[in-house]
Amino acid sequence: MFLFNYRYRLKCIFKDRQLMFWTFMFPILLATLFNLAFANLSSSDNFKKVNVAVVQNEQLDQNPAFVKALDGADNLFVVKYTTQDQAAVLLSDHDIDGYITFDPDLNLVVNQSSLNQTIIRGFLDDFKQSSATITTIITQNPSALANGNLEGISSRTEYLKAVAANQSNPDPVVNYFYAMIAMTCLYGGFLGVKEVVAIQADLSDVGARINLAPTNKLTVFLASIMAATTVQLLELLILLAFIIGVLGISFGDQLGYIALTCVVGSLTGVTFGTCIAAIIKKGEGLKIGILIGSTMIMCFLAGMMSANIKYTVMTKAPILGYLNPANLITDSFYALYYYNTHTQFFTDILLLCGFTLFFSSVTYFVLRRQKYASL
Template sequence: MFFHNFKYALKSLLKTKETIFWTLIFPIALGTFMYMAFGNLMDQEEMFHSVPVAVVSGKENSELETVLLALSEGEDPMLKVSFMEEPDALKALEEEQVEGVIYTSDTSLLVNESNLNASMLETVLEQYKQIEYVCADIGTNNPGMLPEVVMQLMGDQEYFIETTTSDGCQNEYYNYFYAIFAMSCLFASFSAISRINKLQANVSALGMRRCLSPNGKIVAVTAEYLALLIVHFIIELIVLAYLMLLGVDFGGHYPAIALILLLGCSIGLSIGVIIASIYKLSEGAKMGIAVSIGMLLSVMADLCAAGIKDFIEHHVPVLNRINPAVVISDSFYALNVYDDYSRYTGNMLILSVMAVLLLGISIMILGRNKYASL
């Protein structure tokens, strides 16, 4: 009897277009859109352009001019230097043709506004002043050391040793793709609502007919749940494969990713079952609740804008622990970034507890087959 129910639940699900759209086409479309939006940013972590700067030579300061010219040479130069008279330089600054004007006479800088480029120009001048001071000081007090100091200053000095704890990808844009999976898993609730409505005698005529069959309701519920879980799990794997084909790097660990998706689907389905058991609401209203819950939890997991998850983590961290969308997306992050599985395992434990708890509540609600009113 279980296999009969299971077979028809599978058939039925695969023929339901809404299931395919919301859980397969929608995440794929959203993923494609995000990939198109972030594609360049993901490929090139730093996109740097030379900073245009006007140089006004007030008096002879060939050292600074030499340095500035050196910084404007090469394949990927830091500066794009133009030597001008002061009026022309000020005009260029006003017309935003240059980011700043450097006066070599007093090693000063004039900028229109404080921004990243202005800071960079300021840093260049500050560093020049420091080196100039150091050289002058040593040249006066200890001329013998001067060649050695100059040699040292010519090279970049590293005062920190960078060690990596992971070989994984820490690209922040990947969080959006993790959140898509979280949303997609939660959207499994839609088909759960649709299927469970057809199992409850107090909700549909079909449910009534099925309740009259000579089988324990738990058999039908289990068969439906398993069919739903398999279909949605496969859909998630298809979405995963598609995003990988697009070039999104999930960093391997595929069995572990599969486990996230399996538990995620289970939670989405259980949420759907619980919503479906609110029998006084129409199917449309139940779907509305499911969409709202799915979207809200996914937005809290940074689906639409980065920073919400961190804000919650800072102020009410417990919300992030119980929000399945956050836990799902964080599990992807943990797999991709950390070399050890401790954070991932913790997340899996949370997801498992949630899945078991929600499934237990679902079965308890659906287990009854006699109603006070129909």
């Protein structure tokens, strides 16, 4: 009997085209759009050599030290030597970020203030400051020049060594995909709502028929929930395969834990839906409305629209993060991808299990032993 119900509930779900669109096609579409839109977002920070022009004039010829310093900075700049007029044209066409001219002092001409201009400025400051240092040394200790040459000044020591935060690239774009998977999990609530409607005698004809049957309602309902979770999990795994395989978004390499998150997330989503459907007595439209509305608010707080929101919640109101299933799912993936330890991951998973338990208990206590005087 259990298997019979299970099979037929599966058929009912797969045949519901609208439901399949929202729980399956829509997330895949959204993932594709995210990928199209965010593809260049993180690489836009990447350093590209700054284009500068240097105006060739007599004053420049009198400063060979500057040209030498600029040649030494070829890892920073692409330098063009031009006339004053050419430089002005290049600047207004945005072909260069700024041009350097001696008139007679070192002068930088730009038409906007952004990081590239700040870098040119930093380099010029550096040049002037080095000259100032030499002057200070010579005034304070004239013998320095006599004792040896000042060549040591132009040889630079590298004082920094990079220490990676961990093996994964800190790329905020992945968080959008994690939050989107959280959304898909909670959209599993559509399936939960459908199953509750289908078993409640006052909500659907099928429900009335089922309640007449001499079968234990819990058994029937468990079969429904199993069917819903199966479909949800299947959809989620296909989505995950699509995001990892086709779109190439990194989730780290702990596949077992990722699968665990999917299973727990699916259960949370489906029971979230049954819980809403059980509590709210009004029509299916309102149930769906509340499901979509609450899911969107939770996903917003988990950073689906702007990754910074997740950080703000994390630092300013961590409790809000722990009470938000969407954030817990997002955070599980984030912890697996980014942290070196598993403490955060297991905290998230345990809390998600807690939510699942809570949602199922509420559903159970509302649905059991309902009797109708009239339908």
